[in-house]
Amino acid sequence: MSKTTVKDVSTEPEPQPGGAAVPRSVGAGRPFALMLVVTGALGVLASWVITLDKFKLLEAKVEGKTFVPACSVNSVVSCGSVMESDQASVFGFPNPMLGLVAYGIVVCVGVSLLTRVTFPRWYWLTFNAGCLFGVVFVTWLQFQTLYRINALCLWCSLAWVVTIVMFWYVTAANIRNDFLPAPRPVRTFLGEFPWVLPVTHVGIIAMLVLTRWGSDLWTS
16 A cells, blocks of 8 residues: 555644634645545445345345345355344444445545545544444444354455555544644654554454454355
C-alpha cells in the first residue's frame, strides 16, 4: 500500500473580528482519496452481491426450490450458510443493506476529497467514528463466522478487509493532523508507515481463518 496523507490540503484557522478563529479544515492527498473511493466501491460491490443472493435465497424458499450462491464452493466456504444465519440480519434486515449505505458514503467522501474539498475536525472525527463502528461490527462478525456459524463467506471477507483498511488509514490521518491525541513518536510512525497497522490486522484475521480451517478451505 502506498503512503497516504491528509495534510496536503488544509486551511489554518482564520482570524475573525474580535479575535476568534474558525476551526481549520483539512482535505486529503490524491492517494488517500483514491483509497476511500476504491475501498468504498469494493464494499458496495460486496454488499450488492450479498443482498442479491439473499433475496434469491428467500425467493427460492418461498417457491420450495434450492438456490446455491456462486461463492458457496464447499462446506467451509459456504456463503449460503452465512446468509441464512441469524447473525446475517442483526438489525432486523440483511446486514449488507447497511453496507450499501455506509460504503456509499465512503465513496462520496473520497470523491469529494478528489475535488480538493476540505472538512473540519468534527467531520473527520465523525467519519472516524463511523469507521470505528464498522471495524467493531466486522470484528464481531468475524468471531461469529469462525466460531459460531462455522462457515466463511468470500464476499463478506472482502467487506472485512476494506473496512479494516479504511478504518486504520482514516485513524492514522486524524492522528497526523492532530485531530486525535497521540504521542509524537506515534504520529511520526503513522506518517511514515501508515500501511503497517491495516496489513497487520488483516494478516491476523487471515491467520485465524487458516488456523480454524486449514486445508478444508480449498477442499471440494
